Amino acid sequence: RKEVEQDPGPFNVPEGATVAFNCTYSNSASQSFFWYRQDCRKEPKLLMSVYSSGNEDGRFTAQLNRASQYISLLIRDSKLSDSATYLCVVNGEGTYKYIFGTGTRLKVLA
Amino acid sequence: DVKVTQSSRYLVKRTGEKVFLECVQDMDHENMFWYRQDPGLGLRLIYFSYDVKMKEKGDIPEGYSVSREKKERFSLILESASTNQTSMYLCASSPPGRAREQYFGPGTRLTVT
Secondary structure: OOOEEEOOOOEEEEOOOOEEEEEEEOOOOOOEEEEEEEOOOOOEEEEEEEOOOOEEEOOEEEEEEOOOOEEEEEEOOOOHHHOEEEEEEEEOOOOOOEEEOOOEEEEEEO | OOOEEEOOOEEEEOOOOOEEEEEEEOOOOOEEEEEEEEOOOEEEEEEEEEEOOEEEEOOOOOOEEEEEEEOOEEEEEEOOOOHHHOEEEEEEEEOOOOOOOOEEOOOEEEEEO
């Protein structure tokens, strides 16, 4: 089993739709969680950290479910510019190492 | 804004050559990382450094070495390039402490022929 697993997609959604991605992780001792966005042929960029109580940044909401060991990302009112690959990143307890998922590709269609 | 720069966007080298990839960050970050990204495999950690002259192996260090002589600069060295090292190489830095957000450079697409 991979340490961090994501559905590769693509998720094709119309503009204005709400879309959600999940990411499961295998190490129950994981402490820190992030969502990154990566555009084609570009570097990953931090979208948001994921806090235990869940957090929101504009149209984006991140949730953590420790019992089931997954994090989620919800995007409301999708824009064409949201088209990208979304990477889930998990950091092990007390380590400098980050485990990246292989990403979920989102296409927002006009 | 944090800025992480990498010495080359595209590089073509021959098998057996020694290759240097340079990374510089301007935010006084203690932690720096080298990853490679391959289709279907995601980002894999090669080496990281949490201080000057300190380095730790990541998940795939074989065939690579690193150097960190100054805080802002972290170099990845391919001692003898091979075709299976053709990849996108990404450098990242993060603020002090563990489990902090990372900032990536634009990447170097290395082709070994």
